[in-house]
Amino acid sequence: MSDVFDTLHEECGVFGVFNIEKASELTYFGLHSLQHRGQEGCGMVVGNNGQLTLRKGEGLITEVFKRSTSLTEGNIAIGHVRYSTAGGGGLANVQPFLFHHKKGDFALAHNGNIVNSAKVKEFLEDRGSIFQSTSDSEILAHLLISNHDVDRLKSISESLKMLEGGFSFLILTKDALYACRDMNGLRPLSLAKYKDGYVVASETCAIDAVGAEFVRDIEPGEIVAISKDGIKSVKYTDNCKHNMCAMEYIYFARPDSDIEGTNCHYFRKQSGIALARTKPVDADIVIGVPDSSLSAAIGYAEESHIPFETGLLKNKYIGRTFIQPSQELREKAVKMKLSVIKSIVKGKRVILIDDSIVRGTTSRKIVSSLKEAGAIEVHVRIASPEISHPCFYGVDISSYDELISANNTVEEVKEKIGADSLAFLPVEELYKISNRCGLCTACFEGKYPTEIYSEIRHKKI
Numbered sequence: 001m002s003d004v005f006d007t008l009h010e011e012c013g014v015f016g017v018f019n020i021e022k023a024s025e026l027t028y029f030g031l032h033s034l035q036h037r038g039q040e041g042c043g044m045v046v047g048n049n050g051q052l053t054l055r056k057g058e059g060l061i062t063e064v065f066k067r068s069t070s071l072t073e074g075n076i077a078i079g080h081v082r083y084s085t086a087g088g089g090g091l092a093n094v095q096p097f098l099f100h101h102k103k104g105d106f107a108l109a110h111n112g113n114i115v116n117s118a119k120v121k122e123f124l125e126d127r128g129s130i131f132q133s134t135s136d137s138e139i140l141a142h143l144l145i146s147n148h149d150v151d152r153l154k155s156i157s158e159s160l161k162m163l164e165g166g167f168s169f170l171i172l173t174k175d176a177l178y179a180c181r182d183m184n185g186l187r188p189l190s191l192a193k194y195k196d197g198y199v200v201a202s203e204t205c206a207i208d209a210v211g212a213e214f215v216r217d218i219e220p221g222e223i224v225a226i227s228k229d230g231i232k233s234v235k236y237t238d239n240c241k242h243n244m245c246a247m248e249y250i251y252f253a254r255p256d257s258d259i260e261g262t263n264c265h266y267f268r269k270q271s272g273i274a275l276a277r278t279k280p281v282d283a284d285i286v287i288g289v290p291d292s293s294l295s296a297a298i299g300y301a302e303e304s305h306i307p308f309e310t311g312l313l314k315n316k317y318i319g320r321t322f323i324q325p326s327q328e329l330r331e332k333a334v335k336m337k338l339s340v341i342k343s344i345v346k347g348k349r350v351i352l353i354d355d356s357i358v359r360g361t362t363s364r365k366i367v368s369s370l371k372e373a374g375a376i377e378v379h380v381r382i383a384s385p386e387i388s389h390p391c392f393y394g395v396d397i398s399s400y401d402e403l404i405s406a407n408n409t410v411e412e413v414k415e416k417i418g419a420d421s422l423a424f425l426p427v428e429e430l431y432k433i434s435n436r437c438g439l440c441t442a443c444f445e446g447k448y449p450t451e452i453y454s455e456i457r458h459k460k461i
Helices: 023-033 117-125 138-146 152-160 204-209 246-252 264-278 294-304 327-332 361-372 410-417 427-434
Strands: 012-018 041-048 051-058 076-082 097-099 106-114 165-173 176-181 190-194 197-201 213-217 222-227 230-235 285-288 312-314 338-340 349-354 377-382 421-424
Touching: 012 023, 012 106, 012 165, 012 176, 023 041, 023 076, 023 197, 023 204, 041 165, 051 106, 076 106, 076 165, 097 138, 106 117, 106 138, 117 138, 138 152, 138 165, 152 165, 152 176, 152 222, 152 230, 176 197, 190 204, 197 204, 197 222, 204 213, 246 264, 246 427, 264 294, 264 377, 264 427, 285 294, 294 349, 338 361, 349 361, 361 377, 361 410, 410 421
Parallel strands: 285 349, 349 377, 377 421
Antiparallel strands: 012 076, 012 197, 041 051, 041 076, 097 106, 106 165, 165 176, 176 222, 190 197, 190 213, 222 230, 312 338
């Protein structure tokens, strides 16, 4: 499922810093490491001597913060990179959000999606709340304000109890940083130590990039409060489960990230090994779709004893084309984004490894390009099960019409993408590889860990 134009998109990544000199610089590099999680917009709020300052914009982190002079001084900060799902795009929806209140200013950044947002928003609006964006993330801010008569940690706890969905929140005040995770553990969030301070990030690759020392994952249903008094942890609910989104392992996270104790490159390579074992095919070479499928392709090649080759080349200097405003422009960008190395595939029976098929458009284009380049057979092997159900937890697929596997058999999908054969990884293999019993596989099996409300089932998030 290359990121050419037919792909899943995680909506964002968050990064937080507490009690670290030049917090904005550290946040800049942390967000840069999380750029794969969102390229539509980014921003940061920095705290200095009780003053919170916001800077945000549309575009990449290097575009929004072009010069060091654009980074604010301070020793606390939260940052965010965004790809819009809930609420759509536009500068108003770029995070973090900064709020001013008589009980103290605060900022928040959010990764994920709140599935009962419409009901909670109606509840708040009936009590006088006025929303400045269409992002569901703003709902938490209004809940915090409505609970301002209690202390901050209690306010956060009471507010999170009203939210359902998959989320990681960072909340910054003038003297504390709060890291929060949903009760099902659908979105990752990790805590690290840096000198005399702390770092919180969506992925451990960002922790490694800034030279911090990983401490632990934030637990499902947990709020970690970091202040001058140290760290305090509370659970806002006892109804917690470890249901990490399987697509974090399969595609979203960087291969050098560890999620709840499992390295993503290891997971993907083992997926390729399992795919070769369960769905073998006779061929001459194995190639992977850059970049997220290469680990699985290596695993498939090792297990099958079929040589791994670089048959597809990704242009590193083309921005992620899913930002293009129309499908037509996305499709025109494919030949700039991925090119076939003809001398590698010509006259060969090729096994093409990809991490998933969403709409089928990319797969069809790649298979066609390989055959145009002289491949005599193209056998597609997908290192995940069929995506046959929408996701409502922060991934931009909310309609069965968008999913080729929701409406077609494997044989029909094979015909539509022009492959000589097609096979997917059985869902049970995901649990074996991760060595865990809890994963969110709703997009494969339709078993959702939360209630899905009618208003979100029928709208494009």
